[in-house]
Amino acid sequence: MNLIVPLITVQNFAGIVSLIGAIVVLSVVLFLISSASSYEDKHEVKEKVYKARKRYFIGLASVAVILFFSSLQFLPYPKNQTTPADKIVTVVAMQWTWKMGEGVSTLSPHDFVGTNEITLPANKSIQFVVSSMDVNHNFAIYNSKGDLVAQTQAMPEYENQLYYTFPEPGEYAILCLEYCGMPHGFMTGKIHIN
Amino acid sequence: MLQENPAEQKRHKKLIVIWSVTFLILFPVLIALGLLMRLNQGEVFKIDPGTFYALMTLHGLGMAGVLFSFSWAALFYLIGTRYIKLNIGLGYLVYLLVLIGTVGLVIASLIGKFAAGWYLLYPLPFKGVSWTGWSTGLTIVSLIILGVAWLLGSLHVVYALAKEYGSFSNLMGWQYLGKTEPEKELPSIVLITTASLVPAILSFIVGAVFLIMNLMQHFEASLTFDPLLLKNMVFFFGHTLVNVTMYCCVAWVYVLLPEFTKRDWKVNKVVVYSWNGTFIFIMFAYFHHLYMDFVQPVSLHYAGQIASYMSSIPATVVTMFGLIVQVYHAKIKWSIIPMAFLLGMAGWAIGGFAAVVDSTMSINKILHNTLWVPAHFHTYMLLGVVLFILGFLFYLAHNNKEERDAVKPGLGFWTFVFGASGFLLMFYLGGMKSVPRRYADYTGIDIGNVHETGALLAKTAGGFVIIVLIGLLIMYGSLFSKLLKASK
Numbered sequence: 144m145n146l147i148v149p150l151i152t153v154q155n156f157a158g159i160v161s162l163i164g165a166i167v168v169l170s171v172v173l174f175l176i177s178s179a180s181s182y183e184d185k186h187e188v189k190e191k192v193y194k195a196r197k198r199y200f201i202g203l204a205s206v207a208v209i210l211f212f213s214s215l216q217f218l219p220y221p222k223n224q225t226t227p228a229d230k231i232v233t234v235v236a237m238q239w240t241w242k243m244g245e246g247v248s249t250l251s252p253h254d255f256v257g258t259n260e261i262t263l264p265a266n267k268s269i270q271f272v273v274s275s276m277d278v279n280h281n282f283a284i285y286n287s288k289g290d291l292v293a294q295t296q297a298m299p300e301y302e303n304q305l306y307y308t309f310p311e312p313g314e315y316a317i318l319c320l321e322y323c324g325m326p327h328g329f330m331t332g333k334i335h336i337n
Numbered sequence: 338m339l340q341e342n343p344a345e346q347k348r349h350k351k352l353i354v355i356w357s358v359t360f361l362i363l364f365p366v367l368i369a370l371g372l373l374m375r376l377n378q379g380e381v382f383k384i385d386p387g388t389f390y391a392l393m394t395l396h397g398l399g400m401a402g403v404l405f406s407f408s409w410a411a412l413f414y415l416i417g418t419r420y421i422k423l424n425i426g427l428g429y430l431v432y433l434l435v436l437i438g439t440v441g442l443v444i445a446s447l448i449g450k451f452a453a454g455w456y457l458l459y460p461l462p463f464k465g466v467s468w469t470g471w472s473t474g475l476t477i478v479s480l481i482i483l484g485v486a487w488l489l490g491s492l493h494v495v496y497a498l499a500k501e502y503g504s505f506s507n508l509m510g511w512q513y514l515g516k517t518e519p520e521k522e523l524p525s526i527v528l529i530t531t532a533s534l535v536p537a538i539l540s541f542i543v544g545a546v547f548l549i550m551n552l553m554q555h556f557e558a559s560l561t562f563d564p565l566l567l568k569n570m571v572f573f574f575g576h577t578l579v580n581v582t583m584y585c586c587v588a589w590v591y592v593l594l595p596e597f598t599k600r601d602w603k604v605n606k607v608v609v610y611s612w613n614g615t616f617i618f619i620m621f622a623y624f625h626h627l628y629m630d631f632v633q634p635v636s637l638h639y640a641g642q643i644a645s646y647m648s649s650i651p652a653t654v655v656t657m658f659g660l661i662v663q664v665y666h667a668k669i670k671w672s673i674i675p676m677a678f679l680l681g682m683a684g685w686a687i688g689g690f691a692a693v694v695d696s697t698m699s700i701n702k703i704l705h706n707t708l709w710v711p712a713h714f715h716t717y718m719l720l721g722v723v724l725f726i727l728g729f730l731f732y733l734a735h736n737n738k739e740e741r742d743a744v745k746p747g748l749g750f751w752t753f754v755f756g757a758s759g760f761l762l763m764f765y766l767g768g769m770k771s772v773p774r775r776y777a778d779y780t781g782i783d784i785g786n787v788h789e790t791g792a793l794l795a796k797t798a799g800g801f802v803i804i805v806l807i808g809l810l811i812m813y814g815s816l817f818s819k820l821l822k823a824s825k
């Protein structure tokens with residue numbers, strides 16, 4: 144079990160599902176190419192295909208509805224956050240670094256002073272209050288394996304609330320995931336979890 | 338129905354050949370920009386990041402612009418030569434404006450180094466350091482020129498069709514929803530063209546307002562706007578444009594494929610429901626671009642996921658199954674034209690499926706702005722739209738059924754498909770490895786082995802892109818001369 148769980152990431156899920164989709168599509172294509180060498184009257188074909196189509200439609204609609212509702216469990220948006228987070232961290236993005244500090248800031252994003260490295264506890268819920276003092280950026284947290292684990296846009300004039308609980312101690316990185324000018328790829332920060 | 342008029346047909350043919358040659362020249366050049374980007378990300382050589390992002394901006398705007406323009410032009414040709422009279426002078430005007438706009442974009446990005454990305458994400462155009470102020474203005478003006486061209490072109494086609502078929506509701510096929518069959522048949526290309534170009538017109542208008550706001554700020558820096566509003570506007574514009582490009586291509590597949598299968602592909606109730614649904618879904622799906630804007634009302638996020646999921650129903654249940662009715666046991670000679678159409682549908686389905694996966698809010702929170710995004714849209718562009726266009730071009734280059742049946746999908750075609758698939762796979766793997774999109778290179782990433790993996794995938798992709806270019810070149814060998822001859 145301990146070996147399997149880390150493999151079921153969102154990334155792997157998306158990859159596997161899409162691969163299966165692609166294989167199904169390609170099989171249909173190969174089947175169609177090979178089928179087209181013989182001949183059948185259009186009306187007979189229509190009847191057969193329409194029967195399959197009806198089944199497909201019902202299947203697709205049910206799968207879509209089921210997936211839609213089950214996916215709602217994992218929404219990134221703060222639900223009516225009745226229990227407050229254990230810690231609040233203010234994050235201000237700027238071209239081309241991050242300003243972070245504990246607590247709610249009363250200063251404007253411009254005047255806020257913070258560092259691009261911060262130390263936080265594991266297994267505590269953290270509320271990041273994310274904004275920007277110039278252009279759009281994107282506050283993305285990567286774990287030590289290099290997997291993206293959470294993100295939200297960092298936008299001028301707005302504050303996005305991102306809740307995340309770091310599951311284990313270690314080094315996490317922050318990358319900017321919204322193109323913000325030439326040094327965009329170097330706009331990084333660090334989170335130490337202990 | 339149109340009265341055949343040989344002189345008029347000839348003028349139409351000449352215009353579409355001009356469009357085709359323009360496309361065939363610009364397309365590999367824009368791919369070459371993509372190759373440079375991939376090789377830079379693969380650390381094969383080093384371009385300075387300012388130049389990288391200028392190339393990226395030109396590549397994105399250029400590809401999206403050229404593909405939409407060509408798809409529109411192909412519809413203009415097919416409708417103008419088969420269904421109703423269209424104004425060829427206006428066709429040339431659109432061509433001219435598109436050319437001027439494109440030249441403007443090239444100058445702005447290559448000389449002025451403009452590099453805010455295709456989406457000019459507000460307020461970045463005014464806060465860059467690697468480009469000149471005038472290049473921002475020139476980009477905005479060039480895009481306005483392109484927008485005017487597309488608006489004129491689309492309005493003309495829709496207006497001329499409405500005049501012929503009576504009303505907008507007739508163009509959308511509502512007369513098929515009653516108990517009796519309508520007297521006058523609505524060709525499927527007309528229905529699909531309407532369902533695509535009307536949302537396109539709305540998106541051009543929103544895009545124009547967006548651009549004018551930017552232009553105002555360009556001249557009066559104290560004027561600023563709400564960044565969330567402008568983000569919504571630009572994604573409504575861009576998302577719609579790209580989707581409509583695909584649907585325009587599907588419109589001609591509905592007319593041309595039946596010539597090879599000898600089975601008609603007509604409008605009926607289900608087809609009408611399908612394209613009316615698409616009409617709505619195109620316009621609401623764009624909210625999936627803003628899932629990571631947590632301040633956007635959550636109801637709009639839901640609308641985005643619902644519209645994105647729903648759009649898979651008309652696309653697959655009606656169009657894909659329609660395709661199956663076309664080709665299943667139809668005794669087709671698999672020349673390059675039906676083959677390109679069939680594989681194009683497959684590319685659309687595969688890329689579309691990966692898009693629907695990413696349009697799930699709970700998945701997007703991890704894949705947003707990773708290479709998964711270019712992975713899926715490059716799939717339905719390169720192995721969807723571009724294959725449809727190649728099919729159309731081979732159709733155009735040959736004048737009768739025998740010739741069209743005889744051009745086999747040869748080495749060039751399969752090389753292209755193989756190279757494109759490999760190139761795309763590297764994007765998908767990058768997305769699964771959380772490699773960010775729009776990074777000039779990955780050397781700044783100091784966590785896990787994102788940097789090493791990203792660079793390796795990019796370098797490998799570069800190899801596949803070279804294969805794509807070789808495939809194109811081989812196809813060009815016969816395509817170019819035949820196209821020019823066919824226009825005589």
Ligand code: HEM
Binds near residue numbers: 368398455719802
């Ligand atoms: C073999 C052909 C192509 C190659 C090699 C290629 C390569 C690339 C690369 C390397 C990027 C940057 C990816 C990143 O974010 O790191 C990119 C972005 C993009 N490409 Fe392509 N591409 C190709 C075909 C196309 C086609 C057919 C389209 C049609 C619409 C297209 C539209 C775009 C757009 C819109 C962007 C985003 C630009 C931006 O972020 O501002 N590309 N492409």
Ligand SMILES: [Cu+2]
Binds near residue numbers: 321330
């Ligand atoms: Cu940034």
